[in-house]
Amino acid sequence: MQKFNNVGLVARVGSPLVLDSLVTVEDFLQSQSVNVFVEQPAATMLDNRGQQVCTLEEMGECCDLVIAVGGDGNILGAARALAPHGVPLLGINRGRLGFLADVSPDEIALRVGEVLAGNYKIEEHFLLEAELSVGGHLVTACALNEIMLHSASMAKMIDFDLFINDVFVYNQSSDGLIVSSPTGSTAYALSAGGPIMHPSLDAIVLVPMFPHTLNSRPLVVPGGSELRLVVSAIYGTETKVSFDSHVEYPVKAGESVVIRKKREKLKLIHPPGHSFYGVCRSKLDWASRVGD
Amino acid sequence: MQKFNNVGLVARVGSPLVLDSLVTVEDFLQSQSVNVFVEQPAATMLDNRGQQVCTLEEMGECCDLVIAVGGDGNILGAARALAPHGVPLLGINRGRLGFLADVSPDEIALRVGEVLAGNYKIEEHFLLEAELSVGGHLVTACALNEIMLHSASMAKMIDFDLFINDVFVYNQSSDGLIVSSPTGSTAYALSAGGPIMHPSLDAIVLVPMFPHTLNSRPLVVPGGSELRLVVSAIYGTETKVSFDSHVEYPVKAGESVVIRKKREKLKLIHPPGHSFYGVCRSKLDWASRVGD
Amino acid sequence: MQKFNNVGLVARVGSPLVLDSLVTVEDFLQSQSVNVFVEQPAATMLDNRGQQVCTLEEMGECCDLVIAVGGDGNILGAARALAPHGVPLLGINRGRLGFLADVSPDEIALRVGEVLAGNYKIEEHFLLEAELSVGGHLVTACALNEIMLHSASMAKMIDFDLFINDVFVYNQSSDGLIVSSPTGSTAYALSAGGPIMHPSLDAIVLVPMFPHTLNSRPLVVPGGSELRLVVSAIYGTETKVSFDSHVEYPVKAGESVVIRKKREKLKLIHPPGHSFYGVCRSKLDWASRVGD
Amino acid sequence: MQKFNNVGLVARVGSPLVLDSLVTVEDFLQSQSVNVFVEQPAATMLDNRGQQVCTLEEMGECCDLVIAVGGDGNILGAARALAPHGVPLLGINRGRLGFLADVSPDEIALRVGEVLAGNYKIEEHFLLEAELSVGGHLVTACALNEIMLHSASMAKMIDFDLFINDVFVYNQSSDGLIVSSPTGSTAYALSAGGPIMHPSLDAIVLVPMFPHTLNSRPLVVPGGSELRLVVSAIYGTETKVSFDSHVEYPVKAGESVVIRKKREKLKLIHPPGHSFYGVCRSKLDWASRVGD
Secondary structure: OOOOOEEEEEEOOOOHHHHHHHHHHHHHHHHOOOEEEEOHHHHHHOOOOOOEEOOHHHHHHHOOEEEEEOOHHHHHHHHHHHHHHOOOEEEEOOOOOOOOOOEOHHHHHHHHHHHHOOOOEEEEEEEEEEEEEEOOEEEEEEEOOEEEEEEOOOOOOEEEEEEEOOEEEEEEEEOEEEEEOOHHHHOHHHHOOOOEEOOOOOEEEEEEEOOOOOOOOOEEEEOOOOEEEEEOOOOOOOEEEEEOOOEEEEEOOOOEEEEEEEEEEEEEEEOOOOOHHHHHHHHOOOOOOOOO | OOOOOEEEEEEOOOOHHHHHHHHHHHHHHHOOOOEEEEOHHHHHHOOOOOOEEOOHHHHHHHOOEEEEEOOHHHHHHHHHHHHHHOOOEEEEOOOOOOOOOOEOHHHHHHHHHHHHOOOOEEEEEEEEEEEEEEOOEEEEEEEOOEEEEEEOOOOOOEEEEEEEOOEEEEEEEEOEEEEEOOHHHHOHHHHOOOOEEOOOOOEEEEEEEOOOOOOOOOEEEEOOOOEEEEEOOOOOOOEEEEEOOOEEEEEOOOOEEEEEEEEEEEEEEEOOOOOHHHHHHHHOOOOOOOOO | OOOOOEEEEEEOOOOHHHHHHHHHHHHHHHOOOOEEEEOHHHHHHOOOOOOEEOOHHHHHHHOOEEEEEOOHHHHHHHHHHHHHHOOOEEEEOOOOOOOOOOEOHHHHHHHHHHHHOOOOEEEEEEEEEEEEEEOOEEEEEEEOOEEEEEEOOOOOOEEEEEEEOOEEEEEEEEOEEEEEOOHHHHOHHHHOOOOEEOOOOOEEEEEEEOOOOOOOOOEEEEOOOOEEEEEOOOOOOOEEEEEOOOEEEEEOOOOEEEEEEEEEEEEEEEOOOOOHHHHHHHHOOOOOOOOO | OOOOOEEEEEEOOOOHHHHHHHHHHHHHHHHOOOEEEEOHHHHHHOOOOOOEEOOHHHHHHHOOEEEEEOOHHHHHHHHHHHHHHOOOEEEEOOOOOOOOOOEOHHHHHHHHHHHHOOOOEEEEEEEEEEEEEEOOEEEEEEEOOEEEEEEOOOOOOEEEEEEEOOEEEEEEEEOEEEEEOOHHHHOHHHHOOOOEEOOOOOEEEEEEEOOOOOOOOOEEEEOOOOEEEEEOOOOOOOEEEEEOOOEEEEEOOOOEEEEEEEEEEEEEEEOOOOOHHHHHHHHOOOOOOOOO
């Protein structure tokens, strides 16, 4: 296993619990023989006590490991920035176990120590990217969880045609469509009735949002599929495409959004003993073994 | 493309519509330079007018193509028998388009002619197989659509533990669990709330049947997974495992059923122009293109 | 049955099909011994050829029947305006059968004739009303289908507590909550997974929108229940309450929305032979009788 | 409130926990000035130490209160037997709170004491009854939770026509149909995707089981509806009708099952402070108030 010498540190601003874990991580890292780089928001939380400060993008160049403190939401942003650079990411969760951030606050020294000692496994998560035309310019953006085509307002229907690899699939009237990676299948897509998908699957799931017809169902397609959504004008509703519910762009009637798997993957680091099914059991309150 | 010289013919007994299509296929085949073999039930329908009669298993040895007349149900049995031999299968549907049998009765000469001329594509569908102990003997059986662990009676709960690759996943109280291939995802698993899965996916979907807890969801796992279901005794309900809702065996409390992908695949033949999404649109009444 | 002497006419502007039916209705009414009143938008469509023009609210005073041309959406606005006055409403659908507008365009003379001759039935539909504080003023608004508490943006969670008759029911994180009348149960609530409810039921159904937890389910409560939704601030999302997806108001963190059945009901007129289950069968493509 | 002088005692046989609670209840009752009657199975558990033993049916005549120990399942049988006699029922749950049996084992003396002192409320639950012809004889049976028409085997489709008040509603191919009272809406119907219904609603919910078409949805109809299910023969599957998953009868092709609300209701006793929504929150793990 690769050893890590230059470690970046990012955090979600605002919560005292996050700050507490951030301090613990930084103290631990400083006690080890590694160089530590901190993103500005985290550095501010740490009172700028002399750390090397850099941007997420710079971490992609100068770090060989990035640690994110603060939950799955925090990981999404780091994932989008780091994936092109292939820098692995480790998540410290502020509270209960997350699907992406799976080091709990009370085990920071133990788990980060294991990882620095080379005792970890890497799980690759693919991202989705979309191409669309915004104001006459071609825009590309990516998401770790899901790309959504949706109405700008709740409870206003949009209408679009779906093509997969240039084959027409269906026309749909709904509030929108969630196009989710396996990683995103336990996030928003799950609330919308999608299946839970093992993160290693090479597959994309399409989950309709409040579809107008009763025969719409989640559809799982091969990871190599190219999806094209062509927005129609019949309801006159403002349509948007959004990425991890974070960045969003408008889409005009007649325009297309092309969605496919991104070439570079997020390398997510898990301490030893990690199991996707174990995290499901914990996060989704699945029943534990009868014999236990 | 492979040309076919020895063609087997099987049919679902009983319907005049099936007989009509069966006669059409046989007449067409006799007009071509191929040897025709007919399974006994179909031969009886055809009044035994001199065809070479053989069993499905013998067709696996002597035929290089088998044509099944009569709908998806009919294909399931042929698929289970032919998969080990690698003989490709073509389905003639008695009525509307099927997911597996996709030649319509009014195009028999055209489509079978195209196939015999080498103008076709082959789609591989994996089967699932299960190992279980029945009366002290190890039994192996397979299914194209789904293997189900279920209560012997409707509305009686069973209880079991699920392990995937020897990792404990969950304990479940329900009427049963559907373990479906992508091929089966548009059959019984769909009625139970499972997602639609493209047939080329290397994935297995687990769909709970009337689960006792509200947090159970369909789960899609890699095709290479080994599933182990361990039946518990807490409800005292008689438990069974069934294959394509056709063959079934009892499972006792404490016993395990191990389910995995079968090594040999069904080779399904489609005439040119076949599209899985097109069949979905037709069978599931998905809306057609706005522009049309 | 009551005979009708003063008939109001309202229509959805814009579609040539609606105009065509509007002209047919007006011509038919003018041929009968009734006074006809037309709302301004419809009058404009009819080229203001001398009709008595008045507002929807004035129709509540001067008409004893109002006819709406143009589909269920059109009926919703008329229903909200007319319910306080108890004036019955008849809907002419521009195309296929609707749940509320159930006279088809090719039967206008026949069906409107039957109604004017006293051959009809009246179905009462209750409306929902909500009280909330907007800018320090108490606002009351009503809906025939549904009142929704929801995030101002798609895919942003809100959080609220639900009380029924002052008893705490649950805290929910979701994109919103649909509070639907039986009438609305075949509209947006159905897309969100709610049950179909017979319009005569004295019941309200609550359907969560993309709930964060997996154990949220539609909940049907007595029609006399008083619901109180108290918005919390934990996600910092802008929250709105909307009425039939038409009118909407902002709700601030800490504020409450109180929802109850409105005292006055919509009187909806159906020609003889109307059946709710028949409309379901037609609109939802339920299978017709085997024997047919 | 009525005071109770003659108290019946019934229990589910077999569990040491049930026996423990049964002894506690009987000891408490013997310490009060009431006559105690015990059903034979419970008497056997209590070692026949001199109690007056009688059948459930006799309790309907001689008791003015019956106490059932052992969970919701136990209550169902008592409810079916006692409803015609109007004798109220109190449930002692062997473990966690139930929807019907809501006295917990550690509060037996407190809660039963309150009830004997006249401090309780009575909640009426209607039962469903069905009429069918069995071997040429008309049979009537009833259920507190649900009456189901279903295939005799899992995963075998049946087919039937539904009429409500003699109006044709739909034809359905499925594994069966659950016809549930509001009381049953939190039991099997909930596992099958039905809504949660407040027990005081005068409504019946119909929940399809694994329906063949994707446009089937739960349907809530007025409590006064008469449902008629006419079984067809197209799949040749053996069809049954069952009552609370307990008693079942075969139904032949062409035969009808007529289901309606039973005239007599179960009178269920709750100690003070009982709330349906509170039980939901506990049993279904709904989130508790943010402020708590």
